[in-house]
Amino acid sequence: MTIDPTGATDAHAASSTPDTNLGHGAAGARVADRLREAIIDGAFPPGTRIRQEDIASQYAASRAPVREALRILESEGLITRVANAGAWVSRLNLAECEELYRVRERLEPLLLSMNVPLLTDVDITNLSDLAHQMERAADVEEFLALDRTFHMTTYAAAETTMLRTTVVRLWNRTHHYRRAFTGAVRADDEDTAVHLDHHMLVAAIRRRDTDEAEEVLHRHIRRTRMGLERHPEIFEN
Amino acid sequence: MTIDPTGATDAHAASSTPDTNLGHGAAGARVADRLREAIIDGAFPPGTRIRQEDIASQYAASRAPVREALRILESEGLITRVANAGAWVSRLNLAECEELYRVRERLEPLLLSMNVPLLTDVDITNLSDLAHQMERAADVEEFLALDRTFHMTTYAAAETTMLRTTVVRLWNRTHHYRRAFTGAVRADDEDTAVHLDHHMLVAAIRRRDTDEAEEVLHRHIRRTRMGLERHPEIFEN
DNA sequence: AAGCCTCAAATCGGATCCAATACAAGCCCT
DNA sequence: AGGGCTTGTATTGGATCCGATTTGAGGCTT
DSSP states (O other): OOOOSSSOOSSSSOOSSTTTTTSTTOHHHHHHHHHHHHHHHTSSOTTOEEOHHHHHHHTTOOHHHHHHHHHHHHHTTSEEEETTTEEEEOOOOHHHHHHHHHHHHHHHHHHHHHHTTTOOHHHHHHHHHHHHHHHTOOSHHHHHHHHHHHHHHHHSSSOOSSHHHHHHHHHHHHHHHHHHHHHHHTTSTHHHHHHHHHHHHHHHHHTTOHHHHHHHHHHHHHHHHHHHHTOGGGGOO | OOOOSSSOOSSSSOOSSTTTTTSTTOHHHHHHHHHHHHHHHTSSOTTOEEOHHHHHHHTTOOHHHHHHHHHHHHHTTSEEEETTTEEEEOOOOHHHHHHHHHHHHHHHHHHHHHHTTTOOHHHHHHHHHHHHHHHTOOSHHHHHHHHHHHHHHHHSSSOOSSHHHHHHHHHHHHHHHHHHHHHHHTTSTHHHHHHHHHHHHHHHHHTTOHHHHHHHHHHHHHHHHHHHHTOGGGGOO
């Protein structure tokens, strides 16, 4: 994995390449990477106020790179800034989250279709393993991590300038709500469909059936979107 | 028009709302707006080096807001920065441009579908007028402006958090190449299809036939993409 | 008692200053 | 004579300082 210089990727979520952000001229990106990871991991839930001075001292930097980091994360949609007032971790309402999911429904099948011909047999074996591990995942956090790795593996083969970056950012923006949703739904049987989808997806990829893979993924995402609509309480407060 | 606070829109192309960027705490956005417009208008073609000091003195600002502007435009994909080296107006090769067009093929029909039910009869009359004006457009620049207004009118009715912004940015990134392409093709008869598409689109919208509108738009964009593939010389140098 | 206004502290944005890096020209060496 | 290294200059990145704006608290008025 480790993909792209425009601000978001890695198996986990973040970083503009794992250790390019070390020398001079990268403090902003470094801070952005750490902050992004903290937000996605849930350390700063939506609505949290982000004060420049706090972040600066916490990450041993001056306010200048922190401000750069905030602008980076703003452009990724993870935080919301208002002039002379401050920055907050972005909060989504149900309609906004639905919009992001509708975009994902269109973009991810495209990205997948560009990858199906390029995935190796090793990749496919890994995907199959991941699909099985997910069924046995102990808790929500483990499931989310496996799910992310599964789909990102599915997207990692093709060279893209911006499509993969865009998709990763969509995942990042919705991660908090996916966590809440998964927690609310895990017991239900709507979650068995998720695993069926994953296995169907692996099978379609193995057969190099791009069209079916696209359709399965589209339905997969759409089902989650419709699940969200049945759990509006996630977006309350 | 005038739509959105996240970095790109307006009938023309730019601006985070027409004059919000005046007071304190908006110098960066103001510079970004002007620079974005200059790039789109062709004043700075792809590959042009952008020096912070130049922009600062040219726009009567200090280097700090210029750097913010550069980061904004980088996040929009309009310029490319490399640490300790500088910033250049982004250049696309054929493959990258194709990728952006494939993304547009998927996203714009979605955005359109959200707008078809909301467009007013006045909007539709305007669209019809624009479609006719385009057929009589005197030069490439006028055609491009009308085309942009036409499609943006088509997208302006629905409230979206990020989809419209995304689409506008895709337009901005490809504008230079659309200009070159239109110039190269205007005489050909592949350009009559463009006008037929526009009229079919207006008719479908008038009938509130969302599905047909989506299909027409999809083919419209795909045809341009395939046209680009026949003119690789646009991307040489 | 509730709402509005005033005032002050906290925080953000912008300008300037200094350090670090990259690019280029010139020199030396082979 | 050509290529690689070194040094110098231009440009960017980061830190600090200062001015502008917001917001919260307290008191006053109605």
